[in-house]
Amino acid sequence: MTYEDVITLLGEFGFYQKRVYFLLCLPAISGCMQALMSVFTLAVPDHRCAIPGLDNDTWDLQDSKHTAMFNASIPTSDTLSSMCRLYADVTPRLRTSNWSYPMVRNGNFSYADNEGQGLRETTSCSRYVYDTSSYTSTIVTQMDLVCENQLLRSHAQMVFMSGALFGSVACGLPSDIFGRKKMLMISLVLHSVASLVITWSSYFPFLCVLLFLNGAAVTGIFTNAFVIGMELVGPSKRVWTGYVMEIFWSLGMMLLAPIAFFVRDWQRLQLTTSLLTLPFLSYWWLVPESPRWLMSRGRRQEAEAILQTVAKTNKVCLPEKLLDGAECLREEERQVEEESVLAALQHPAILTRCFVIFYAWMVSSLTFYGLNLNVGSLSGNVYVNFLLSGIMELVSYILCLCLLDRVGRRALNCGLMILAGVTCTATIFPVLYAPPCKNEDNQ
Template identity: 40%
Template sequence: MNFDEILIKLGEFGRYQKILYFLAVCLPGISCGVFMVISVFLLGVPDHRCAIPSYENDTYAIQSKFHQSQVDLYIPDKDPDDDTLLYDRCSYYDYENNTRTNRNASRHKTKCSKWVYSDEIYESTFAKQIDLVCDDRYKTSLAKSMFFVGVLVGALGLGMLSDAIGRKKTLSLSVILMMASSIGLAWAPNYIAFVLIRICVGASTSGVFMTGFVIGVELVGPSKRLFAGVVNEIFFAVGLVLLAGVAYGLRDWFWIELSLSIPTVIFIAFWCILPESPRWLLSKGRTEEAEEVLRKAAKVNGVQLPEKLFDDDVTDVPETAALWNLFTSRVLLIRTLIIFFNWMVVSMTYYGLSLNTGNLGGDFYVNFLISGVVEFPAYALCLLLLDRWGRKKCHCSAMLLGGIACLCTIFTISFGGKDLQWLTTTLAMIGKLGSAAAFAVIYVFSAELYPTVVRNAGMGASSCCARIGGILAPYVADSGVMIGGKFGQAVPLVIFGGASVLAGVLSLKLPETLDENLPETIEDGIQFGTPEYRKKPQLSLTVEAPTKDIGMTKF
C-alpha cells in the first residue's frame, strides 16, 4: 500500500489525527495569528503634538483655561483641509526675545524634539516610548516590514531544516525561539534591538505554524486535506479576536506583549506529546519508526492495520523538475506569473487591511475586532463553495468583492467624511472578508494548477511572493498617515482595492481545477484545461498537499 491508502484504512481524520491537529495546528495557530498583527498595538502612534516649552507636566489633554491658552500660543493650527488632526504634530512656535504675550508677536515655526501624546486609544506603545514620530515616523513602517522579512527567512530556513532534521525537532526549535524572542521583546531597550527581536519572532512564528501544520496534515487523508487546510485559518482568526480583547483591556504594549507571549511556554510540551511525521520518516528510510507511529494511531482510532503496511517501493523518491521548467513555455509562464501576482496581492491586502485599522476612524478596537470576526464567515463560505462553485469562481469572486469594496471607500471618504464613516469601515471590512477568503482559496487553487513534478518548487516560489506582499503591506498601510487628510485616508484602501481587482481579473485566465485530473508532468501542465488534456487517461484525481515550507496559506 502507498501512504494515502494506509491513511484511508487508518481513518482519514480519526481521533488520533484530530488530537494531533488540534495540538500541532490549532493551538499554535492562535499565537501565530496574534504575533502576525500585534504590531498594530506595539507600534501604534497616538495623536500627539509638541510639548509646550517650559511647561511642566504638559499633557495632550487640556488641563485648564490657562493650559488651553498656552497650547493656542505655542502650537500651530492644523491644516484646515485635514479634519483627522487636532494640532500640528511636529512644530511649535518659537518666539523671538522671549515675547509670548500674544500670538501676533514675532515668532517662527520650529521642529520640536519632545512630544505629548493622547491616551484615548493607547496608554503606551513602543513607538510612543521612543518617539517614533515626525521625521522618525517611517521607522514604524520599517519595523513592521522587517517582521515579514523574518517570516520569509524563517519559512525558507526552517522549511529546509524541517526536511533535513525532521518536523518534530524543527518545531521544538521554533517554539523555543518564539517563546524566548516574544517574551524578550517586552524588554527591548532601543529601536534596533526591537527590530532584530521582531525579526526573530517573525522567523519563529513562521516555523511554528509551518512545521506544526505539516505534522498535523501529513497524517490527514486525501479527502480531508481541504477541510484541514481551511480550518487552521479559523484558529488564526481566533488569535486576532483574542488580541483585540487583550489589547482593549490592557492598552499598554509591554503587558500586551507579555501576556500573549507567556502562554507559548506550554508549546514546549510538544516534544513529549507529538510524534515525528511518518511521511518524513519514510522519506529517510526509517520505516520501522514510521510504522510505530501509524500503529499507535490505529490503536487510538480503534482500527486494525494489515500486518504488512508498506510496499517495497514506498520510499522511492518521485520524479521532480526544477522551478525554471515553469518558464519554458508561454502557457506556463503566463499562468505562473498570474499565480505569483495573486499570492503577492492577497497577502499585501490581507495584512495591509489588518494594519490599516487605525486609519479608518471610528472606534479603533471595535474596528480591529470586526476585522478578525469577518474572517469566520469568509472561511465558512470557502468550505461551502469551493467544491460547488470551483476554485476559479471562488477566488475571482473573493478578490473582486474585496477589491471593489475597498475602491468604493474613495467616494465615502471624499464626499461623506465623518457622516459616512460607518460605511467606510463597512466597506473596508468587506475588503478584509474578501482577502481572507481569497487567501484560503489561493493555496488550494495554485497547488492543483502546478504539475506534480514541480508542485513543491512552484508553491515555494508562490509562498515567497506572498511574503513579499507582506513586506510591502506596512508601507502601503502607513502611506495614508504620511500623506494625511482625507486623501491620505483613502490612498491605502484604493491601492489594496485596485491591486485586488487587477489580480482577480487576471485569475480568470487560469483554468478551473475542480473535478479535473491534475497535471503530473510539464507537458500535462501545458495542456491542462484543454479538451485534448481531458481525453487523456489519468492516474489520480487527488493532489498530494505540499509539505515543505508552504503547507499553509498565510505563511
Template identity: 40%
Template sequence: MKFDDILYSLGEFGRYQKRLYLLLCLPAISVGCFMMGLVLTMETPKHRCKILSYPNDTYEVQSAYHQHLINLTIPRSDDETLDYSRCYMYTRTGAENSKPANSTEEKCNEWVYDTSVFESTFTSKMNLVCDDALLTSHAKMIFYFGVLVGDLGFGVLADIIGRKKALYVTFVILLAAAFGICWAPEFISFVILEFIIGAANHGAFMICCVLGLEMVGPSKRVWAGIIIHAFFAIGLLYLAGAGYFLRDGQYISIAVAVPCVFYLTYWWFVPESPRWLISQGRQPEAERIIRKAAKVNKVNIDSKLLKFSNEDNESTEGRIWHLFSHRVMLVRTLVLFFNWAIVSMMYYGVTMHAGNMGGDFYLNFFLLAVVEFPAYALCIILLDRIGRKKLHCSFMVLGGLACLSTIFPVLFGDKSLQPVTLTLAILGKIGSAGAFGVVYVFSAELFPTVVRNAGMGACSCVARVGGMLAPYVASSGDLVGGKFGQALPLVIFGATSVTAGLLCLLLPETLNKKLPETVEDGVKFGRTPDKQKKEYDVSSSTKL
C-alpha cells in the first residue's frame, strides 16, 4: 500500500497526528521571534550629537538654556521631519553661548539616544548611526541569507539522516547561537551569530512543516499548511510583549532564546517520519510508529496495509532546469518566482517599517502581528471557495493598493492622519500574510509532481532574496529623508505587490483540478485544446 492509503485507515488527522502537529507548530513561535527580532534589537532610536557642557544623560531638552545651547551647537536638519542634524555639530572656538563667526560643521563621534522606546539596542550600543547606519541593513540581509542557506542545507540533511535527527541538530545549533548573540561584543561576531540563527531557525521551521505534513492525510494538508503560520504570528505577539516590558535589546534576545531550551525535549516526543523510513527501506521502524499512532487513535490497522509500496517514494523527481524547459513552464515559473520574492519582501518589510510610521512603536508592531490571524482565517475559508488564483491576486492587489495609498496621508496630511497611515499599512500586512498562505498551496499544486520538490525549493530560495531586499527597502526612506522618505518604502512594496498580483492572472486555476504529474502534463495544464493545437502547428511549421 502507498502511505496515503495507510493514513486513510489510520485517520487523516487523528489524535496522534494532532498531538504531533501541535508539538511541531510550537517552534514556529520561536521562528516568528527570530525572523522579526532584529526589528527590535537593531532599532535605531532618535539621536543627536553629544554636546560638551551639557547634561547628556537624557535626549530630552531639560530647560530653555539647554535648548539655546543646542541651537548654537547643532545645525538645523535639511530633513523637514527632523528639527536638528543627527550627525553634525558646530565646532565652537569662541564664546560658550554664542555661535562664532568662523565656526564650521564637523561629524560627531558620540551620540545621545532617546530612551523612551528602547533603553538600549545593539544599534545604540555600537553607535551604528550616520556613516555606519547602513550596517543595520547589512546585518538583516546577512540574517536572511542565513535563512536561505539553512533552507538548502538542512533540507538536504533531513533527506540524508532523517527528519528527526536533522531537526534536533537545528535545535542544538539554534540554542547555542541564540544565547551567544545576547552577549555579542561587536558587530562582526553579531552578524556571524545572526547568520547561524537564520540558518538553524528557518531550517527547523522547514523540517517541522515537512514532518507535520507527512503525517497528515491529503484532505487536511491545506489546512495544516496554513495553521502553522498562525503560530508564527503568535511569535510576533510574544516578541511585541517582550519588547514592551523589557525595553532592552539584550534582555529581549534572552527572552527569545529561553524557550529554545524546551525544544531539546523533542528527541523523546517527536518520532521519525514513517514516509522517510519507508523510503530508506526501514519498514520495521515505520511499522512500530504506525502501530503506536493507531493505538493512540484507537483504530485497528490490518497487517495487509503494512505491506508497503515504495512506488510513491521512488526517485521520480525532475531536475530544476525542467522548470524552464518549455515556454509555458518558463513563464509560469518566473511569475511564481516573482510573486514569492515580492510576498516575502512585503511581508517582512512592512513590519520592519513599523518604527518609521509614527505613533507608538509597540502598538504598530502589535497590530501588524495580530492582523495575520484574520488573514489566515480568510485563507482557510476562501481557498476552496473562490480558488487559489483569484484569492492570491486579491490579497496581493489589496495589500499593494493599501501600501500605495499611504503616500496621500503622509505627503498631504499631518500627524493627525497617522492612524490612517497605520490602517493602510495594516491592510498591506493582511494582504502579504494572506498571499503567503495561498502561494504555498498554489505553487505546490501548479508544479508537476516530478518537479514539485525542486520547484518549491527554488521558490523558497527566491523568497529569501525578497527577504534580503526588505531591510534595504525599509531603510530607503532614511536615505531620501522628508515626508516622501517616510512613504517611499510602502510605495515600493505596494507597486511591486500590485504588479505581482496582476501577473499571477496569467497562471491557471488549480482548484478541483487533477494536478499535473509530468512536465508534459504541466505544459498542457489549464490550457485549451485549441491553444495546444495552435502551438503544435507553429512548432511543426518551424521544423519544416
C-alpha cells in the first residue's frame, strides 16, 4: 500500500483536509498584501522643492502671496525642473528680504522687473513638499526618495524581490530535511516580525534588511503551505486545491485596495496589514506536519497518528496499524527523493523541460509584478485600478480551473502566454499614438 492509497482510503479531500487547507490558504492573503504593498507605501506623489524660509509651505498654493513666492522660487519651464530644482539665487535674497520688498510686495512678484528676464541658475532641493490628496504619507515622502534619491525607491522593491528569490531557494532543501511545518512556522514568525518592525523603520538600510527578510518569509510561507496542502489531499483533487490557494492570493489584492483607500498613511497601513499575520502563529497547534514527509523520514508512528486523526475527522474506519502494510513506502519515498535530482541532471529531456518551466515562470512573474507594481502609473484612480487588477486575476484563476482539464495543460499555458505577449505589446500603440489626455485626479 502506497501513501496515495492511504490518502484515497481516508478521503481525498475530506472535512479534515478542507479545514487544514483553508488555514493554509489564509497566509496567501497577507503574503500578497506585503508583496504588493509598495504600490501604496512606495508611491511617489506630486512634489516640488519647498520654498526656502517658508516653514509652513504646502503643495497647494494658499493665496496670492504664496503664489508669488512659488513663482520666485520654482522654475516651471519643464516638469522635471519644477519637481526637483530651485532657483539658486533665491535663498540668499530670501534671507535678506524675508519675502518682502523688493521681491514680493502686496502679493506681486517684482523680481523680474528688478533683475531683467535673464537666464537664472538652478540648484537641487534641500527640502520637499508633497501633494497629500492621494497619500497622506509614504516611505518616499518620509525619506525624500525623489529626484537624486529616486533610485533608492526602486532599490527597495528590488531588495524585497531579492528576498523572495532567496526564500524560494533557502526554504526548499531545509523543508525536506527539517520538515515542512517547521519551515512554515519559521517563515510565519519572520513574516510577522519583519512586517511589524517595518512600520517603525526610518533608516533606509535597515528598511531594506527588513524588506529582504519579509520577501524571503512570504515565499517560504507560500511554498511550504502549498506543499503541505498538496501532500494532504488525494491525487484527483490536487489541481483544484492548487488553484484555490492562488485564488486566496487574488483575494489579498482585492482586500488591500479598500484598506489602502481608507488608511492612507503608510505606517498605519503597514501596521494594519501586519496585525493580520499574528493569528497565523497559532498554526503550530492547528496545522499538522506532512504525513508524507514523516514517512519519508521513517517517523511512521507520528505519521500514523496524524492519519488516524484524519480518519476520525472524516469518519472513516481504518485498521489501528494503518501503515503496517506500507513498509515499502519509506524505501519508495527515499528512492524518489534520491533519483529526482539525478534524473534532471542525467536526462536531457527532463533537464530541458525544467529549464522551459523555469523560464516560463520567470517571464510570468516578470509580467505579473511589472504590471501590478506599476498600476499607480496608469491614469485614473490607483485604488480602483488595483482593485480591478485583483478582480481580473480572480476571474483568470476561475477560468483556468474550468478549462484546464478540457483544453489541456500545454495548450492552455501556451495560449495564455501568447495572449499575454500580444496584449502587452499592443499597449505600445495607445502610448505612442493616442491623443494626450488631461491630468486626472488620482484621489
